[in-house]
Amino acid sequence: MSILDIFVANIHFIGAMIIFVIGLYMVIAHPNLFKRIIGINVMSSAVFYFFVAIGAIADGRVPIVDGTLTPADYINPVPSALILTGIVISVSFTVYALSLAIKIHQSYGTLDQEKIVEMSTRDDSYD
Amino acid sequence: MTSLAIIQLVLFLLVALFSPFLTPPKRNQWLLLLVLIVNTGISAVLLLHIESSGPITLLLGGHQRGLGIELLIDAFSVLFTLFLGALGSVVQIYALGFMKTHIPKTQHTAYSGLMAILFFAIFGLLYTNDLFNTYVLIEILSIATVALISIVRKKRNFMAALRYLLISELASLSVLFGIALIYMVTGTLNMTLIYEAMPRAFANYPINVTLALGFMGMGLAIKTAIFPFHEWLPDAYTSAPSSSSAILSALVSKAYMVVLIKILFRVFGSAIIEQLGAQWVMITLAAVAMIVGSLFALGQTSFKRMLAYSSVAQVGYLLLALSLLSRAGLEAMLFYMISHALIKGTLFLVAGSFSTQHIKDSLKALSGVAYVAPFTALVLGVGAFGMVGIPGTSGFIAKFHLAMALGDASRWGFVALIMLSSILNAIYFFPVIINSIVKQTGTVPLKRDHLPISMVLSMSVLLIAIVTLGFSPSLVLPYIEAAVTAIGF
Numbered sequence A: 001m002s003i004l005d006i007f008v009a010n011i012h013f014i015g016a017m018i019i020f021v022i023g024l025y026m027v028i029a030h031p032n033l034f035k036r037i038i039g040i041n042v043m044s045s046a047v048f049y050f051f052v053a054i055g056a057i058a059d060g061r062v063p064i065v066d067g068t069l070t071p072a073d074y075i076n077p078v079p080s081a082l083i084l085t086g087i088v089i090s091v092s093f094t095v096y097a098l099s100l101a102i103k104i105h106q107s108y109g110t111l112d113q114e115k116i117v118e119m120s121t122r123d124d125s126y127d
Numbered sequence B: 001m002t003s004l005a006i007i008q009l010v011l012f013l014l015v016a017l018f019s020p021f022l023t024p025p026k027r028n029q030w031l032l033l034l035v036l037i038v039n040t041g042i043s044a045v046l047l048l049h050i051e052s053s054g055p056i057t058l059l060l061g062g063h064q065r066g067l068g069i070e071l072l073i074d075a076f077s078v079l080f081t082l083f084l085g086a087l088g089s090v091v092q093i094y095a096l097g098f099m100k101t102h103i104p105k106t107q108h109t110a111y112s113g114l115m116a117i118l119f120f121a122i123f124g125l126l127y128t129n130d131l132f133n134t135y136v137l138i139e140i141l142s143i144a145t146v147a148l149i150s151i152v153r154k155k156r157n158f159m160a161a162l163r164y165l166l167i168s169e170l171a172s173l174s175v176l177f178g179i180a181l182i183y184m185v186t187g188t189l190n191m192t193l194i195y196e197a198m199p200r201a202f203a204n205y206p207i208n209v210t211l212a213l214g215f216m217g218m219g220l221a222i223k224t225a226i227f228p229f230h231e232w233l234p235d236a237y238t239s240a241p242s243s244s245s246a247i248l249s250a251l252v253s254k255a256y257m258v259v260l261i262k263i264l265f266r267v268f269g270s271a272i273i274e275q276l277g278a279q280w281v282m283i284t285l286a287a288v289a290m291i292v293g294s295l296f297a298l299g300q301t302s303f304k305r306m307l308a309y310s311s312v313a314q315v316g317y318l319l320l321a322l323s324l325l326s327r328a329g330l331e332a333m334l335f336y337m338i339s340h341a342l343i344k345g346t347l348f349l350v351a352g353s354f355s356t357q358h359i360k361d362s363l364k365a366l367s368g369v370a371y372v373a374p375f376t377a378l379v380l381g382v383g384a385f386g387m388v389g390i391p392g393t394s395g396f397i398a399k400f401h402l403a404m405a406l407g408d409a410s411r412w413g414f415v416a417l418i419m420l421s422s423i424l425n426a427i428y429f430f431p432v433i434i435n436s437i438v439k440q441t442g443t444v445p446l447k448r449d450h451l452p453i454s455m456v457l458s459m460s461v462l463l464i465a466i467v468t469l470g471f472s473p474s475l476v477l478p479y480i481e482a483a484v485t486a487i488g489f
Helices: A003-009 A010-029 A033-055 A077-108 A113-119 B004-021 B024-052 B075-102 B104-125 B130-151 B156-186 B192-204 B204-225 B233-237 B242-268 B271-275 B278-298 B305-323 B327-356 B374-388 B394-408 B412-437 B453-471 B477-487
Strands: B056-059 B070-073
Touching: A003 A113, A010 A033, A010 B156, A033 A077, A033 B156, A077 A113, A077 B130, A077 B156, A077 B233, B004 B024, B004 B056, B004 B070, B004 B104, B004 B192, B024 B056, B024 B075, B024 B104, B056 B412, B056 B477, B070 B075, B070 B104, B070 B192, B075 B104, B075 B233, B075 B453, B075 B477, B104 B130, B104 B242, B130 B156, B130 B242, B156 B192, B156 B204, B156 B233, B192 B204, B192 B242, B192 B271, B192 B278, B204 B242, B204 B278, B233 B242, B233 B477, B242 B305, B242 B327, B271 B278, B278 B305, B278 B412, B305 B327, B305 B394, B305 B412, B327 B374, B327 B394, B327 B453, B374 B412, B374 B453, B394 B412, B394 B453, B412 B453
Parallel strands: none
Antiparallel strands: B056 B070
């Protein structure tokens, strides 16, 4: 099997990895907090894609059993079901992170992390 | 008897559910305390039950094994629910008095609700035997933790909360990626079944298993603040209100540590870890963390920040014990976790007591504090002794066991490293104690602490626990041995 064949056979997994790294780069390298939240969302999409791709088979059917097909014809429904939970978690994360971002923008007037760090003077009294 | 563990989880959820409807908010705090005590009691009953008749496996929803979520209630998970539940109750007693002055009135309801969700997630993480369920509970725990930081409506808290949220979501996704890679080669999410399938999967798909270990290891390294991934910790610990800081450092980080142990020994198994050489990575990170964390702590001017950086060093100790991959190492690690949770929790409560008495959270402001707040200063002293490892405190026994375990594996270099790190601990903790006793300016008559009775009570209980474990560690050692046996050594 040539490298190209391996690439085509695993296109979903390789694609998911590439998207994951793009998201990771956004989270790590971008100073804007809003873009970092989007970066996390890109990463989670990549992981969900990867997870769902595990259950997929070529020409697979939706797993609604009607007695005419053998089990091998259906896709694995477990990853899809798991990822539904994952999407819900991702949404709640995004909502919470964005609400924090709004609060930060209200109190600092910017979402640029470097500027915020500059602005927050070292105050060593904590509760 | 067997479904008691489910009752524990449901009780926490009920508190979270009903907390918005209970007025006045004070009742919520008492309700949460009551549930925590009841659940600790249930854990104690479960521990005795398991001792006599073996571990309990619960298949939720009555599904066949491998299809549904499975809870595994054994000596290991119950030991930690018992300990963390008890410690949580003590911190909650402290919070009864602490909240009045430090958390805005409007947030009291949210505090108890979030705390209940946090405990639900911790108990669930300890009991669950399912990888995807672990991921979901990790997410619940991290969102509840972050919300506890942003509960104080200050600029700095929002920023610390968002940074912590981003980095812990990154970690959770990393763990989920690892889970996906494992599911790909084993076809199951049940930890026991994965463990059985692992040797074959590793032989056929070594890249998948290696990547999975890497992704999950990195995710949990961020969550437990293992050295190069500790950036979020100081801001998160210091900006949270002190009772939350105690929960974060004593309970949440320990819960993630337990997850790390479960993933390493119940999913991958020590044979594969040894084959991949992951223990060398752990040893390196641990050694660096022990020294660098202490050096960072030396440079701090804020008491809470100093405690936070000392936590970074302490995670290094735990990782060092874990990296031995041996029975003795794991026993030392579990004892160290219990001891560190007690001591660090106590010290954060001390920081909260200072702030309740309007003493600023800087090391300078702590000079002569023993004359203003003698009781708090006494607890501070014992806690600091415990961190350094002075005989008579649980910290000494913990370090002693760790050194013995290292000696068994003839890693004498690391025993020396523990000594060096302990000396560094002494260098930054002793000046605090000495400063608190030696008053520089004039003589002031001895005052008494102005603290609510609940705070005094809670700190006294922790003080007694630290000293008791220091003199008779045999009270918990049999349970730790049983727990290590349950992990599979």
